[in-house]
Amino acid sequence: MMRATIRLSGSSLTITGTVDRTTVSELHRAYRKLGRMRVASIDVAAVDRIDSAGVAFLDEIRSGSGDPPAIVGAKEAVQGLIDLLDTGSVPARPEVAREPWLGRLGGVLIDGWQAAAAQLRLSSAIMFWSLAAPLDRRSRRRGAIAAQCRTIGSSAVPIVGFLSLIIGVIVVLQAVLQLRQFGADIFVVDLLALSVSREMGPLITAIVVAGRSGSAIAAQIATMKVTEELDALTVMALDPVRYVMVPMLIGMLISIPLLTALSIMVGIVGGMVVSAITVGLAFETFIARLTDVLGFIDLFIGIGKSFFFGAAIVFTACYCGMRSHGGSEGVGRATTQSVVASIFAVIALDAVFSLFYLI
Amino acid sequence: MIEPIDGPEPEQAAVSIHDLRVRFGDTDVLRGVSARFVRGEIAVVLGASGSGKTTLLKHILGLLRPQHGRVEVLGVELADATESELAAVRRRMGVLFQQGALLNSATVFENVRIPLEQHALLPEAVMDRIVRTKLALVGLESSEAALPSELSGGMRKRASLARALALDPDLLLCDEPSSGLDPVTARSLDQLLRDLQRRLGMTMIVISHDMAGMRRTADRVFFLQRGQIVFTGTVDEADACEVQEVRDFLSAAV
Numbered sequence: 001m002m003r004a005t006i007r008l009s010g011s012s013l014t015i016t017g018t019v020d021r022t023t024v025s026e027l028h029r030a031y032r033k034l035g036r037m038r039v040a041s042i043d044v045a046a047v048d049r050i051d052s053a054g055v056a057f058l059d060e061i062r063s064g065s066g067d068p069p070a071i072v073g074a075k076e077a078v079q080g081l082i083d084l085l086d087t088g089s090v091p092a093r094p095e096v097a098r099e100p101w102l103g104r105l106g107g108v109l110i111d112g113w114q115a116a117a118a119q120l121r122l123s124s125a126i127m128f129w130s131l132a133a134p135l136d137r138r139s140r141r142r143g144a145i146a147a148q149c150r151t152i153g154s155s156a157v158p159i160v161g162f163l164s165l166i167i168g169v170i171v172v173l174q175a176v177l178q179l180r181q182f183g184a185d186i187f188v189v190d191l192l193a194l195s196v197s198r199e200m201g202p203l204i205t206a207i208v209v210a211g212r213s214g215s216a217i218a219a220q221i222a223t224m225k226v227t228e229e230l231d232a233l234t235v236m237a238l239d240p241v242r243y244v245m246v247p248m249l250i251g252m253l254i255s256i257p258l259l260t261a262l263s264i265m266v267g268i269v270g271g272m273v274v275s276a277i278t279v280g281l282a283f284e285t286f287i288a289r290l291t292d293v294l295g296f297i298d299l300f301i302g303i304g305k306s307f308f309f310g311a312a313i314v315f316t317a318c319y320c321g322m323r324s325h326g327g328s329e330g331v332g333r334a335t336t337q338s339v340v341a342s343i344f345a346v347i348a349l350d351a352v353f354s355l356f357y358l359i
Numbered sequence: 360m361i362e363p364i365d366g367p368e369p370e371q372a373a374v375s376i377h378d379l380r381v382r383f384g385d386t387d388v389l390r391g392v393s394a395r396f397v398r399g400e401i402a403v404v405l406g407a408s409g410s411g412k413t414t415l416l417k418h419i420l421g422l423l424r425p426q427h428g429r430v431e432v433l434g435v436e437l438a439d440a441t442e443s444e445l446a447a448v449r450r451r452m453g454v455l456f457q458q459g460a461l462l463n464s465a466t467v468f469e470n471v472r473i474p475l476e477q478h479a480l481l482p483e484a485v486m487d488r489i490v491r492t493k494l495a496l497v498g499l500e501s502s503e504a505a506l507p508s509e510l511s512g513g514m515r516k517r518a519s520l521a522r523a524l525a526l527d528p529d530l531l532l533c534d535e536p537s538s539g540l541d542p543v544t545a546r547s548l549d550q551l552l553r554d555l556q557r558r559l560g561m562t563m564i565v566i567s568h569d570m571a572g573m574r575r576t577a578d579r580v581f582f583l584q585r586g587q588i589v590f591t592g593t594v595d596e597a598d599a600c601e602v603q604e605v606r607d608f609l610s611a612a613v
């Protein structure tokens with residue numbers, strides 16, 4: 001026994017039984033089998049129960065046949081629900097007109113230009129207030145810079161140290177394989193010292209910091225943005241740039257060179273141990289060679305670069321955070337964007353610095 | 360498959376709670392709450408903020424398991440229900456959370472469609488129609504393509520109500536439905552809840568501290584005070600009640 005039936009007699013459609021979300025699927029299929037026809041009225045006298053799905057089904061039939069047919073014979077309860085849920089007046093979704101491609105291209109370019117301008121404005125504001133920071137102690141919380149140094153710097157020491165150690169080991173292992181063929185074992189020191197101090201150390205440190213702290217900064221600012229905390233600060237006459245972002249930049253500029261120095265040191269030590277093991281290079285020989293090849297200029301370049309990397313990470317993260325919108329979803333998006341963009345920025349900057357070596 | 364309830368059966372409990380006690384750390388949040396919510400009724404639970412209303416609601420939803428006492432919802436004892444029994448009960452409940460709790464990544468339209476897609480086997484066109492109807496009921500038909508973050512607090516709440524109504528629940532739970540709404544919208548929302556209750560025979564448990572709304576909707580009032588139900592009765596009985604806390608609460612709203 002079917003719980004609901006639908007049949008056509010003349011131009012009148014008769015529905016019986018329970019028309020709810022458990023039967024509508026079946027009824028819909030049966031209705032489609034009846035083929036295209038003109039329905040003048042729908043007889044629901046024998047419908048004893050209906051729910052939203054049932055009413056929606058009736059509406060579907062009525063809108064499918066030109067002149068909406070009348071619903072006749074409904075019991076009081078059924079009619080009551082049909083009246084309450086009447087969708088006759090519900091408008092369909094409006095069509096959105098697509099812009100021509102030239103317009104879209106223009107839109108993209110304008111958006112890009114405006115984004116770049118906004119990024120530049122924000123970065124220069126952070127920069128300006130960071131330089132003015134010693135004279136501007138009152139506009140940020142006490143201990144804010146120290147707290148940033150702890151989260152960006154101290155707590156990154158283990159991971160930066162460990163990764164740099166591995167990098168030092170890898171560089172030496174790779175180099176030794178090649179150099180040994182020429183009996184040029186000693187040059188492993190040159191290769192290690194220069195690559196770690198000029199490239200590997202600063203780059204590895206910056207990438208770790210971008211992943212750890214860039215994301216944290218973006219997430220924090222984005223959260224403050226979507227929960228209107230930034231607005232609250234502004235209303236309390238506190239500038240979010242000075243109160244929130246300046247400590248981040250200063251904390252970063254203190255932490256990242258120290259982390260980079262650590263990374264270079266650990267990388268070289270790791271390499272030294274491995275070269276002692278693999279080619280039996282004595283520590284004294286290694287250190288003597290190291291002091292010959294590693295000049296002040298190499299450390300200056302390596303650690304100097306890290307300032308730029310750090311600033312790029314903070315600027316990118318702050319910008320991504322500020323631009324976020326759309327609740328918790330937006331925070332996640334801002335964080336991801338910030339990590340991707342700041343790692344990109346770091347590597348692009350590094351490429352630019354490499355050009356300087358050519359000169 | 361769950362059979363729908365055929366009309367309200369008077370005096371049958373949709374939710375019954377017996378001696379529910381809840382501690383968080385060393386604060387007693389609920390201290391022996393017992394209550395029966397009758398089928399087909401609109402019950403309003405009143406109480407100051409922090410009195411444990413949301414905690415009570417979370418127990419009815421099975422989001423929190425009772426530490427002590429019993430909670431029976433639509434004939435299922437939640438304390439020893441399996442996950443699948445719990446899921447079956449939940450399909451018959453609709454919830455309007457205090458903050459709306461819409462999925463941020465989906466549009467309003469999709470948010471309302473989710474329960475239908477997951478729990479009802481219906482033709483696409485019929486589902487779309489149900490969604491539009493429910494959105495029209497709460498007056499959001501023109502915002503269907505918006506993301507929740509683009510809505511105001513009150514609109515988000517109405518969208519959440521539309522989602523709660525998607526499956527024509529037997530039991531609708533509302534956590535402060537009218538807080539954050541303007542008086543006109545609040546009134547039409549109350550009217551809507553009344554209509555739905557009458558036409559669909561829905562049971563509703565409404566948590567509120569909106570006195571005007573309570574007077575418009577409540578069949579029965581429960582008054583929660585420091586973790587205990589200190590009063591149960593109709594609105595008229597509440598007006599005539601001698602319990603000091605209830606008097607304070609009612610008179611503060613005038």
Ligand SMILES: Nc1ncnc2c1ncn2[C@@H]1O[C@H](COP(=O)(O)OP(=O)(O)O)[C@@H](O)[C@H]1O
Nearest residue numbers: 383384388406407408409410411412413414415
């Ligand atoms: N997960 C939790 N852990 C600790 N305390 C809680 C938790 N949830 C609620 N509380 C406490 O329980 C009390 C009642 O909270 P709640 O039920 O949200 O109140 P209401 O909804 O009536 O305003 C409050 O004092 C709150 O601090």
Ligand SMILES: [Mg+2]
Nearest residue numbers: 412413457534
């Ligand atoms: Mg609450």
